[in-house]
Amino acid sequence: MKKSVVIPTLVLLVALAAFPLVAPLFGMEFYIGFVRRVLIMALAAASLNFILGFGGMVALGHAGFIGVGAYTVVAFADAGVMSAWVLWPMAALVAGLVAALIGTVALRTRGVYFIMTTLAFAQMLYFIAVSLRKYGGDDGYTLPARPELGRGIDLANESTFYWVVLVLVALALGWMHRATRSRFGHALMGIRDNETRMRALGYPVFRIQLVAFAIAGAVAGLAGALLAGGNGFISPGAMHWTQSATLVVMVVIGGLGRSWGGPVGAAVWLLLEEVLKQYSEYWHLPLGLLLIAVALWAPKGLAALSRRKKAVTA
Amino acid sequence: MTGILFLEQLLNGLGFGLMLFLLAAGLTLVFGIMDVLNLAHGSLFMSGAYVAAQAHQQSGSFVAAIALAVLVTVVVAALLEVLLMRQLYKRDHLAQVLATFGVILVADDLVKMIWGPSPVMAPTPAALSGPIEIIDGLPYPAYRLVILGAGVLVALALYLLVNHTRVGMRVRAGASDRPMAELMGVHVGRIFNGVFLLGAALAALAGALMGPIVAVQVGMGEQILIPALVVLVIGGIGSVRGAFVAALLVGLVDTIGRAFLPMLLRATLPPATAADLGPLFAEVAMYALMVVVLIFRPSGLFSART
Numbered sequence: 320m321k322k323s324v325v326i327p328t329l330v331l332l333v334a335l336a337a338f339p340l341v342a343p344l345f346g347m348e349f350y351i352g353f354v355r356r357v358l359i360m361a362l363a364a365a366s367l368n369f370i371l372g373f374g375g376m377v378a379l380g381h382a383g384f385i386g387v388g389a390y391t392v393v394a395f396a397d398a399g400v401m402s403a404w405v406l407w408p409m410a411a412l413v414a415g416l417v418a419a420l421i422g423t424v425a426l427r428t429r430g431v432y433f434i435m436t437t438l439a440f441a442q443m444l445y446f447i448a449v450s451l452r453k454y455g456g457d458d459g460y461t462l463p464a465r466p467e468l469g470r471g472i473d474l475a476n477e478s479t480f481y482w483v484v485l486v487l488v489a490l491a492l493g494w495m496h497r498a499t500r501s502r503f504g505h506a507l508m509g510i511r512d513n514e515t516r517m518r519a520l521g522y523p524v525f526r527i528q529l530v531a532f533a534i535a536g537a538v539a540g541l542a543g544a545l546l547a548g549g550n551g552f553i554s555p556g557a558m559h560w561t562q563s564a565t566l567v568v569m570v571v572i573g574g575l576g577r578s579w580g581g582p583v584g585a586a587v588w589l590l591l592e593e594v595l596k597q598y599s600e601y602w603h604l605p606l607g608l609l610l611i612a613v614a615l616w617a618p619k620g621l622a623a624l625s626r627r628k629k630a631v632t633a
Numbered sequence: 634m635t636g637i638l639f640l641e642q643l644l645n646g647l648g649f650g651l652m653l654f655l656l657a658a659g660l661t662l663v664f665g666i667m668d669v670l671n672l673a674h675g676s677l678f679m680s681g682a683y684v685a686a687q688a689h690q691q692s693g694s695f696v697a698a699i700a701l702a703v704l705v706t707v708v709v710a711a712l713l714e715v716l717l718m719r720q721l722y723k724r725d726h727l728a729q730v731l732a733t734f735g736v737i738l739v740a741d742d743l744v745k746m747i748w749g750p751s752p753v754m755a756p757t758p759a760a761l762s763g764p765i766e767i768i769d770g771l772p773y774p775a776y777r778l779v780i781l782g783a784g785v786l787v788a789l790a791l792y793l794l795v796n797h798t799r800v801g802m803r804v805r806a807g808a809s810d811r812p813m814a815e816l817m818g819v820h821v822g823r824i825f826n827g828v829f830l831l832g833a834a835l836a837a838l839a840g841a842l843m844g845p846i847v848a849v850q851v852g853m854g855e856q857i858l859i860p861a862l863v864v865l866v867i868g869g870i871g872s873v874r875g876a877f878v879a880a881l882l883v884g885l886v887d888t889i890g891r892a893f894l895p896m897l898l899r900a901t902l903p904p905a906t907a908a909d910l911g912p913l914f915a916e917v918a919m920y921a922l923m924v925v926v927l928i929f930r931p932s933g934l935f936s937a938r939t
Contacts, residue, residue: 610735
C-alpha cells in the first residue's frame with residue numbers, strides 16, 4: 320500500500336469506529352444502523368468490483384450470492400444453530416460453492432451472453448428463495464435473534480454489532496485489496512485486458528476466472544449473512560435482479576477496478592437514496608438522471624476523479 | 634379432458650410467446666445493429682400499456698386506444714433516441730446497462746407521477762369479453778384469441794419486412810456485419826432510427842394488448858424485460874427468426890412449467906413436496922431452458938453474427 324493511502328485509510332477507520340460513540344451526542348443513534356448497512360453493502364459492492372472491475376466479468380446476478388449467504392444463516396438459525404462462528408463461515412462457504420458451480424457454466428460464455436447467464440442463475444436462486452415456504456417464501460423470514468459470538472461479546476447491542484461488522488468488513492476489504500495486488504490479481508487483470516494473450520502465455524484463464532468468481536461469491540455471501548444478522552430479517556426481495564443491477568451501478572459510480580470503487584459507490588448511492596427519500600416520494604427519478612449522467616460523462620466513476628485532477632495539475 | 638386442457642394451455646403458451654416476440658424483435662434488432670443493450674425496452678412496453686388503458690377508459694374505443702398507445706410511445710422513443718441512445722452507441726455494454734437502468738428509474742417515477750402508485754384498470758373490450766368455443770368443449774376467451782391473431786399477423790408482417798424487402802435486407806446486413814454494410818453504402822445510422830422506432834411501436838403494441846390480461850402497474854416493464862432478454866439470448870442476437878423460434882419455445886416451456894410439471898409432481902411426489910416444488914419449476918423453467926441452450930450453443934440458436 321502506498322504511504323499516501325495509509326493515513327487517510329486509518330483516519331477513516333478511526334472515524335467509523337468512533338461513530339457509535341459520537342452519534343448519540345447528536346441524537347443520531349438511528350444512523351448507526353444506516354452506516355452499518357452502508358458498510359455491509361460496501362463489502363458486497365467491493366466483491367462485485369473484484370470480478371467486474373478487476374476481472375472484466377460483467378456479472379448481473381451478484382445479489383443472488385448475497386441471498387445465498389443470508390438464507391444459509393436462516394437455514395442454520397431455523398435449525399437452532401445461532402453461533403456466528405458457524406453461521407458466517409458457512410454463509411461464505413455455501414455462497415462460494417454456489418458461485419463456483421454457476422461460474423463453471425457462465426464462464427463458458429462471453430459478453431452479453433455472460434451478463435444474461437449470470438442473470439438467469441440469479442433469477443433461479445431468487446425463485447428458489449420464493450418457493451422455500453419453510454423459510455417464509457415471499458414474505459421473508461424473521462430470525463429469532465442476532466447470532467452469538469460468545470466470549471462476552473453481545474451482538475444484540477447495536478454498537479457492538481456495528482464494531483464487529485466494521486472489523487469484518489475492514490479485514491475483508493484489506494484482504495481483497497491485497498489479492499488484487501498479488502500475482503493472482505495481476506493475472507486476473509491481464510485476462511481482463513487481453514484474454515487471448517494471457518492464454519497464449521500459458522495462464523489457466525478459465526481456472527483463474529473461476530476462482531475469482533467463487534471468491535467474489537463467498538464475500539458477497541458473507542455480506543448477506545451480516546445483512547440478515549443486522550436486520551434480523553431476510554426476504555427474496557434482497558435477491559431481485561434490480562438489486563443486482565444496483566450493485567453494478569454502485570461499482571461503476573464508485574470506480575471500476577479501483578480498490579475504493581465498491582465502498583465509495585455503495586456509500587454515495589445509499590446516502591443519496593436516504594437523503595432523496597426524505598425530500599420526495601419520487602426519489603428514483605433524480606437517481607436515474609444521475610446514473611445517466613455518470614454513464615455519459617464519468618464512465619470511470621467517482622474514485623477516478625481525484626486521479627484525473629492530479630493528472631491535470633501534474 | 635386432459636387433451637382439451639393441453640390445447641388450452643398450448644394456446645396460452647403461444648399467446649405469451651407471441652407477446653414476448655413483439656418485445657424481443659425490437660430488442661434483438663437494436664442490439665444486433667447498434668450493439669446497444671437497452672434495458673429500458675420494458676419501459677416502452679409499460680408506456681404502451683398505461684396509455685392504452687387510459688385511452689380505452691376515456692374513449693371506449695379499443696382500436697383507437699391501441700393506435701394512440703403506439704403513437705405516444707413512438708414519440709417517447711424518438712425523444713429517447715435523440716437525447717440518450719445516440720450517445721451510447723460507442724460506449725461499452727456496462728455504460729449502456731447503467732444509463733438504460735437509469736431510464737427505468739426515471740420512467741417508473743414519471744408513470745407514478747402521472748398515474749399514481751396503484752395499478753390502473755385496463756378493461757377488456759366489451760365485444761371480446763366472452764368466450765368462444767373453438768372446438769367442442771373448449772371455450773376460450775375471445776380476447777386471448779385476438780391477441781394470438783394479432784401476434785401471428787405482426788410476426789408475419791415483420792418476417793416479410795425483414796426477409797423479403799430491400800429495407801429488410803439492409804437491416805439484416807447491418808445486424809450481421811455493420812462495418813461491411815456501411816462500406817456497401819447502407820446508412821446504418823438511418824436504418825437504426827427506423828428499427829428503434831419500430832421496436833418501440835412493437836413494445837407498445839405488446840403492452841397495449843397485454844394490459845387487460847396482466848396488471849398495469851409500475852414495474853411491469855422490468856418484469857417482462859427479463860423473459861424478453863431470455864428470448865433474445867436463446868434465439869441468438871440480431872436474428873428475428875431466432876427471436877421468433879425462441880419466443881414460442883419460451884412461451885411453451887413457461888406454460889409447461891406452470892401447468893403440467895406441477896400436475897406431474899402431484900401425481901408422483903408427496904403432496905407437501907409437490908406444493909413446494911410446483912411454483913419453483915413454473916418460474917425457473919425458462920431460465921433452465923436458456924442455460925441448457927447456452928451450454929450447447931454459446932451464441933444462441935440462430936446467431937446473426939458468426
